[in-house]
Amino acid sequence: MATLITPALVCALRPHGEHGAIARLLTPGHGLLAGYVRGGRSRRLRPVLLPGNAVKAEFRARTEEQLAGLTVELEHSRAPLLAEPLPAAAIDWACALTAVALPEATPYPALHQALDGVLGAVEAAPAARGWATALIRYELLLLAELGFGLDLGRCAATGGNDDLAYVSPRSAAAVSRAGAVGYEDRLLPLPAFLLEGGAGEWPAILDGLRLTGFFLERSVLTDWRVDVLAARERLVDRLKRAVA
Incomplete structure (x- = not known):
């Protein structure tokens, strides 16, 4: 045995x-x-x-x-956190995403470390803004580990790496402000904190959740796994109400 x-x-x-x-x-x-x-x-x-x-x-x-x-x-x-609506929604979503997205018995040490970090941030931060960016980075890492990573290093239109402000929903590549002229409404906003590090303000956090949510739904949470998106919708709805 x-x-x-x-x-x-x-x-x-x-x-x-x-x-x-x-x-x-x-x-x-x-x-x-x-x-x-x-x-x-x-x-x-x-x-x-x-x-x-x-x-x-x-x-x-x-x-x-x-x-x-x-x-x-x-x-x-982390049971005490489950009595608080926002932390409970964050834990529910991060764990549910992990459970349905990953294949079994395939090592992802970076994801284990990152998920532990997100859960620790939810536990330690006095407010949601302290852990929301960590959750978005975890979602980005999960996409990358599964082969659906975003290319945020340079502009898909110009080839440069300056003033990156959008992501193409088609190519999952960054687009600069100059390269996006005339197409802004077709692109997803790229929060600066994903490039520069650190925390983000609420408008940028909500943009980040929209960005990762688009690619998770398109590439990972397909077929029966789409049911888990209800947990994410609850989280995003609670975050929006918290900052309204």
Whole structure:
């Protein structure tokens, strides 16, 4: 019987059988892994298997094809955040996106580190503006890791790298203000913080969410996976109401 013991982040949980559950966890060295948790819907384990929690996971399976049995120990709980509408929406979306977008058992160490960073930012920041840019960068990284990265290094129209202000929805490449003349309404705004680093103001944050949302919906969240966009819509709606 193969056994894997690893730290992991809980991304999703669904009922299985009368009392059990199938959990999907993001691990640093083995990517997204699923396992059956006996009694996963019990009073003892429900608080452990919340999206966003950090756990120590032990997977056991007789063969690679078999769904592993999974036991978990809580290492860090983010349960208190789930009582707050904005942090709860951010955690729900980031974890749901990860659970449906990534292929299983494919290592994405950079995504594990980045998701842990986003969850930590949601936990630590006193307001949403402190973590919203980290979430947008996580979405960009996920797109890149899956082969759908945006080319923000130079203008698709002029070849230069100055005054980049838009992204072409067709080519996913940056466009400068000069190269965009006459086509601005066909392009997506490119927030400066994605090029310069640091935090962004709310109009730029909302532009960033629109940008990443367009490419996630077009390239990643297709077919049945489009259902998870409801979690993103809830998050964006709450952010807009918070800053209105």
